[in-house]
Amino acid sequence: AQSVTQLDSHVSVSEGTPVLLRCNYSSSYSPSLFWYVQHPNKGLQLLLKYTSAATLVKGINGFEAEFKKSETSFHLTKPSAHMSDAAEYFCVVSLPGFQKLVFGTGTRLLVSP
Amino acid sequence: NAGVTQTPKFRVLKTGQSMTLLCAQDMNHEYMYWYRQDPGMGLRLIHYSVGEGTTAKGEVPDGYNVSRLKKQNFLLGLESAAPSQTSVYFCASKNQGSRAYEQYFGPGTRLTVT
Numbered sequence: 256a257q258s259v260t261q262l263d264s265h266v267s268v269s270e271g272t273p274v275l276l277r278c279n280y281s282s283s284y285s286p287s288l289f290w291y292v293q294h295p296n297k298g299l300q301l302l303l304k305y306t307s308a309a310t311l312v313k314g315i316n317g318f319e320a321e322f323k324k325s326e327t328s329f330h331l332t333k334p335s336a337h338m339s340d341a342a343e344y345f346c347v348v349s350l351p352g353f354q355k356l357v358f359g360t361g362t363r364l365l366v367s368p
Numbered sequence: 369n370a371g372v373t374q375t376p377k378f379r380v381l382k383t384g385q386s387m388t389l390l391c392a393q394d395m396n397h398e399y400m401y402w403y404r405q406d407p408g409m410g411l412r413l414i415h416y417s418v419g420e421g422t423t424a425k426g427e428v429p430d431g432y433n434v435s436r437l438k439k440q441n442f443l444l445g446l447e448s449a450a451p452s453q454t455s456v457y458f459c460a461s462k463n464q465g466s467r468a469y470e471q472y473f474g475p476g477t478r479l480t481v482t
Contacts, residue, residue: 289469298372298474298475299411299460299473349469355401355426356401356411356413356471359410361410
């Protein structure tokens with residue numbers, strides 16, 4: 256079965272410091288993986304996606320993620336956090352057939368001045 | 369181009385009441401989805417549709433019904449609301465095709481059942 260595990264429910268960083276949000280996946284075949292972001296009281300927005308092309312994926316707002324098959328990981332990183340990055344982030348795997356999504360439980364990113 | 373819209377934004381129901389949530393998209397997408405979001409659980413798929421007139425069950429379909437009479441609309445119904453259905457409901461749509469990966473989400477409907 257396809258699933259994702261987000262290893263941290265909350266991550267706190269200071270503005271200007273690096274961000275690391277961790278995600279491990281479980282899949283019986285080559286997965287499609289995504290990171291979505293949800294700002295308070297908003298819908299979800301796609302940050303980036305991995306679909307079996309390049310293993311280092313660049314997304315919007317300076318975020319990137321690296322697909323590591325040997326570690327079954329898809330961690331999200333950003334070199335320098337900005338206050339506007341404070342949000343909830345979801346790691347997501349796509350099921351085959353109509354591409355239904357399975358969401359992780361989310362990581363809330365807190366950014367302090 | 370409004371994207372995905374949801375009506376209403378907020379609703380409070382008493383146990384046993386019924387209601388319908390409306391999702392509309394103006395992107396001519398074939399696929400539409402209903403999710404619920406609960407604290408600490410991420411989003412879970414309730415029902416989905418792969419085209420006008422078709423619906424299918426997702427991960428947590430019990431207590432909900434759906435209809436897709438028009439391509440642009442996807443309705444989620446609660447026939448007899450229960451407190452366990454207190455949640456935030458999100459609708460999403462997606463284009464057809466194996467390379468169309470992104471689901472576009474609406475702003476959500478916050479439902480409270482007392």
